[in-house]
Amino acid sequence: xxxxxxxxxxxxxxxxxxxxxxxxxxxxxxxxxxxxxxxxxxxxxxxxxxxxxxxxxxxxxxxxxxxxxxxxxxxxxxxxxxxxxxxxxxxxxxxxxxxxxxxxxxxxxxxxxxxxxxxxxxxxxxxxxxxxxxxxxxxxxxxxxxxxxxxxxxxxxxxxxxxxxxxxxxxxxxxxxxx
Numbered sequence: 001x002x003x004x005x006x007x008x009x010x011x012x013x014x015x016x017x018x019x020x021x022x023x024x025x026x027x028x029x030x031x032x033x034x035x036x037x038x039x040x041x042x043x044x045x046x047x048x049x050x051x052x053x054x055x056x057x058x059x060x061x062x063x064x065x066x067x068x069x070x071x072x073x074x075x076x077x078x079x080x081x082x083x084x085x086x087x088x089x090x091x092x093x094x095x096x097x098x099x100x101x102x103x104x105x106x107x108x109x110x111x112x113x114x115x116x117x118x119x120x121x122x123x124x125x126x127x128x129x130x131x132x133x134x135x136x137x138x139x140x141x142x143x144x145x146x147x148x149x150x151x152x153x154x155x156x157x158x159x160x161x162x163x164x165x166x167x168x169x170x171x172x173x174x175x176x177x178x179x
Contacts, residue, residue, distance in 0.1 A: 001034040001042055003027065009034075009042060009063075016050055017057035033060040086128075101139050102127050108142075112149045 001009070006027060013020045034042060045063040083099040102124065130138065143159050151159075 005039045020057040030060045037064050
């Protein structure tokens with residue numbers, strides 16, 4: 001947030017809390033704290049703070065969290081995936097979605113299809129390396145094949161909802177696609 005955005009934020013807080021005081025010193029301090037955070041994120045957190053019906057106005061720290069910080073383009077952000085342990089870039093959500101899908105595929109393959117794919121571990125790298133479109137197609141085909149297995153009704157209904165536009169395929173065709 002920049003200084004002008006913080007002034008606008010102060011107006012919002014003052015409109016909701018008459019006791020909120022504004023000074024140059026306060027503006028300077030809030031600017032130091034909120035620098036590097038997104039305006040929409042801070043305002044979203046103020047909205048939440050207001051919904052909670054707090055009696056006192058927020059302090060700057062009440063309106064920030066690590067998820068709304070603007071990435072510094074000069075810093076190489078890396079983290080490790082909690083699911084697979086790989087070191088990944090800042091785009092964690094995309095990786096996590098793929099990782100959760102691969103984890104699901106692994107569990108279901110182990111349970112239902114291991115006899116058709118005896119060396120699943122050898123195929124995991126290929127699943128991570130597939131393009132997004134190829135992986136999405138593979139995942140849909142795999143899930144479609146799960147409908148032919150003895151899975152619970154709730155899971156079956158969820159799969160049907162996800163795959164409402166996917167055509168029937170054979171598991172052997174799916175396996176050939178990754179071998």
